[in-house]
Amino acid sequence: xxxxxxxxxxxxxxxxxxxxxxxxxxxxxxxxxxxxxxxxxxxxxxxxxxxxxxxxxxxxxxxxxxxxxxxxxxxxxxxxxxxxxxxxxxxxxxxxxxxxxxxxxxxxxxxxxxxxxxxxxxxxxxxxxxxxxxxxxxxxxxxxxxxxxxxxxxxxxxxxxxxxxxxxxxxxxxxxxxxxxxxxxxxxxxxxxxxxxxxxxxxxxxxxxxxxxxxxxxxxxxxxxxxxxxxxxxxxxxxxxxxxxxxxxxxxxxxxxxxxxxxxxxxxx
Amino acid sequence: xxxxxxxxxxxxxxxxxxxxxxxxxxxxxxxxxxxxxxxxxxxxxxxxxxxxxxxxxxxxxxxxxxxxxxxxxxxxxxxxxxxxxxxxxxxxxxxxxxxxxxxxxxxxxxxxxxxxxxxxxxxxxxxxxxxxxxxxxxxxxxxxxxxxxxxxxxxxxxxxxxxxxxxxxxxxxxxxxxxxxxxxxxxxxxxxxxxxxxxxxxxxxxxxxxxxxxxxxxxxxxxxxxxxxxxxxxxxxxxxxxxxxxxxxxxxxxxxxxxxxx
Amino acid sequence: xxxxxxxxxxxxxxxxxxxxxxxxxxxxxxxxxxxxxxxxxxxxxxxxxxxxxxxxxxxxxxxxxxxxxxxxxxxxxxxxxxxxxxxxxxxxxxxxxxxxxxxxxxxxxxxxxxxxxxxxxxxxxxxxxxxxxxxxxxxxxxxxxxxxxxxxxxxx
Numbered sequence: 001x002x003x004x005x006x007x008x009x010x011x012x013x014x015x016x017x018x019x020x021x022x023x024x025x026x027x028x029x030x031x032x033x034x035x036x037x038x039x040x041x042x043x044x045x046x047x048x049x050x051x052x053x054x055x056x057x058x059x060x061x062x063x064x065x066x067x068x069x070x071x072x073x074x075x076x077x078x079x080x081x082x083x084x085x086x087x088x089x090x091x092x093x094x095x096x097x098x099x100x101x102x103x104x105x106x107x108x109x110x111x112x113x114x115x116x117x118x119x120x121x122x123x124x125x126x127x128x129x130x131x132x133x134x135x136x137x138x139x140x141x142x143x144x145x146x147x148x149x150x151x152x153x154x155x156x157x158x159x160x161x162x163x164x165x166x167x168x169x170x171x172x173x174x175x176x177x178x179x180x181x182x183x184x185x186x187x188x189x190x191x192x193x194x195x196x197x198x199x200x201x202x203x204x205x206x207x208x209x210x211x212x213x214x215x216x217x218x219x220x221x222x223x224x225x226x227x228x229x230x231x232x233x234x235x236x237x238x239x240x241x242x243x244x245x246x247x248x249x250x251x252x253x254x255x256x257x258x259x260x261x262x263x264x265x266x267x268x269x
Numbered sequence: 270x271x272x273x274x275x276x277x278x279x280x281x282x283x284x285x286x287x288x289x290x291x292x293x294x295x296x297x298x299x300x301x302x303x304x305x306x307x308x309x310x311x312x313x314x315x316x317x318x319x320x321x322x323x324x325x326x327x328x329x330x331x332x333x334x335x336x337x338x339x340x341x342x343x344x345x346x347x348x349x350x351x352x353x354x355x356x357x358x359x360x361x362x363x364x365x366x367x368x369x370x371x372x373x374x375x376x377x378x379x380x381x382x383x384x385x386x387x388x389x390x391x392x393x394x395x396x397x398x399x400x401x402x403x404x405x406x407x408x409x410x411x412x413x414x415x416x417x418x419x420x421x422x423x424x425x426x427x428x429x430x431x432x433x434x435x436x437x438x439x440x441x442x443x444x445x446x447x448x449x450x451x452x453x454x455x456x457x458x459x460x461x462x463x464x465x466x467x468x469x470x471x472x473x474x475x476x477x478x479x480x481x482x483x484x485x486x487x488x489x490x491x492x493x494x495x496x497x498x499x500x501x502x503x504x505x506x507x508x509x510x511x512x513x514x515x516x517x518x519x520x521x522x523x524x525x526x527x528x529x530x531x
Numbered sequence: 532x533x534x535x536x537x538x539x540x541x542x543x544x545x546x547x548x549x550x551x552x553x554x555x556x557x558x559x560x561x562x563x564x565x566x567x568x569x570x571x572x573x574x575x576x577x578x579x580x581x582x583x584x585x586x587x588x589x590x591x592x593x594x595x596x597x598x599x600x601x602x603x604x605x606x607x608x609x610x611x612x613x614x615x616x617x618x619x620x621x622x623x624x625x626x627x628x629x630x631x632x633x634x635x636x637x638x639x640x641x642x643x644x645x646x647x648x649x650x651x652x653x654x655x656x657x658x659x660x661x662x663x664x665x666x667x668x669x670x671x672x673x674x675x676x677x678x679x680x681x682x683x684x685x686x687x
Contacts, residue, residue, distance in 0.1 A: 089405075110407075474553070
């Protein structure tokens with residue numbers, strides 16, 4: 001048990017990935033611990049979602065390895081990969097609920113798919129999962145009738161349906177009103193602590209993320225710039241981290257997209 | 270010099286992209302067909318698709334068939350009566366429908382109605398990450414989502430084409446016998462004497478099965494391969510209809526040459 | 532649940548309707564419902580010239596279709612066309628001295644074989660042979676004969 005606790009849940013070594021000509025990851029190393037809330041932060045377009053897809057085995061890196069629970073995810077065959085994925089939950093930005101079936105059926109979906117539970121057991125389990133996210137009363141609604149925050153909570157209930165060892169949250173706070181944001185923060189924390197599910201949160205919402213994270217990685221330009229606890233980051237010496245954490249408009253990341261000198265540009269026209 | 274170089278670089282890039290896309294399309298086809306056992310395990314998936322692809326197209330196909338048959342009856346009657354050969358009206362109507370118009374027009378309507386809907390549906394499922402979501406739930410989206418739709422299309426098309434032809438023959442009968450006074454017995458007996466079960470009807474069915482495979486395949490692939498933006502989706506839907514129409518008409522020529530060529 | 536039953540019901544109707552349409556095409560539109568080759572019996576007739584007769588051309592008696600042509604071969608020794616006729620089984624009392632002629636339906640219509648019943652007490656059977664035949668009228672020959680007879684009239 002203790003050995004298991006010490007080995008990282010996700011171990012990323014020398015990860016390289018690019019889309020077309022754009023380099024997204026240029027040698028990323030990362031150890032994501034078990035049973036903690038790990039946040040991966042960075043400005044939009046740094047490939048945070050891509051990182052989650054690499055961990056989930058949906059994308060292949062050009063170079064480097066990703067180990068999840070001691071298994072190199074990109075060398076697994078389909079069957080083993082699917083088996084491992086049953087122990088990984090993922091909460092997509094949009095919720096990714098199946099739009100043609102009800103809330104109840106959405107949460108029941110992975111259970112029907114991968115278990116042989118009797119229908120009364122299945123019902124109990126689904127209602128418990130919905131209760132955990134506070135939406136037991138919404139079981140008969142269709143996904144199109146849900147607000148964005150509710151859809152995300154249903155998706156969360158679905159992600160925990162199979163009692164996974166980890167959940168990856170892709171931008172869970174984006175576009176949420178303060179109340180749903182508070183609900184989600186509380187849910188992530190409580191699922192992590194009560195159900196011992198390791199959490200990986202990818203986000204650029206600094207305040208909420210720092211509030212719940214135990215460990216933070218900051219990514220920029222395809223590399224991990226800094227890592228540490230939220231408190232360490234708050235007092236970071238790096239200009240870049242300071243700019244990001246405090247949300248300053250200008251700094252190492254300039255306000256202006258690279259361009260020719262303004263005067264020259266205006267005169268040339 | 271530089272312009273010429275650029276031209277060839279551009280051309281090469283386009284050819285490579287087209288080849289890659291063709292390759293992806295064929296891989297997807299193999300994967301969809303390989304997922305056949307999924308349907309045997311869960312027939313309800315196929316039944317659902319038969320409803321959305323087949324049942325919802327019945328009205329369109331039957332009505333179109335009836336109208337096409339009426340037009341054939343009218344046009345055929347005026348042309349044939351110039352040679353005093355109105356008796357052959359039934360043969361003309363039935364042969365055009367069973368051999369060509371039934372499979373071809375059904376497939377074209379199918380591409381417009383069911384094909385574009387399939388592309389939009391799959392493209393939207395991709396854009397809203399539903400397909401990724403399935404994958405992360407350890408469910409193979411190709412087998413679960415695409416395969417039932419593929420076979421739904423393959424099964425629906427010949428049934429729809431048969432309905433189209435049937436309503437067409439009845440439409441021709443309605444105009445020819447009912448309105449223009451061709452003898453009822455002549456209409457049917459001439460038809461029965463000349464239309465061959467094997468040569469005409471089987472071949473028509475084979476054609477519509479081929480069109481069913483191709484149309485559904487194109488529609489599903491375009492949706493699955495679409496760029497997950499609103500523009501990408503609208504382009505993919507357009508491509509489905511255009512490519513399907515080309516494929517249907519081109520294949521129809523090849524199949525006709527092979528079947529009735531000798 | 533009722534929704535899913537409803538859907539299954541509609542799909543059931545759809546598939547049944549499709550199959551009905553296929554049967555309609557097979558039975559009402561094509562030749563399956565009428566005379567089908569194989570049933571009945573085959574007889575042979577030899578012609579000097581069959582004109583435009585093709586396989587599946589109808590065989591009629593007093594204008595009623597009684598069978599169809601199922602095979603055409605050429606006899607290398609006698610230089611005759613050997614035509615196999617399939618006669619429907621229900622017409623089993625055709626005299627064996629029946630006369631087979633090749634006719635044309637209308638001026639431009641298709642050609643068919645017409646049978647004129649003879650007076651024999653013996654009936655045609657499987658593998659039998661029609662001895663009396665009349666070849667197709669070939670337009671050029673008819674015109675040729677006509678011109679020839681006119682020329683003769685003129686000479687007299």
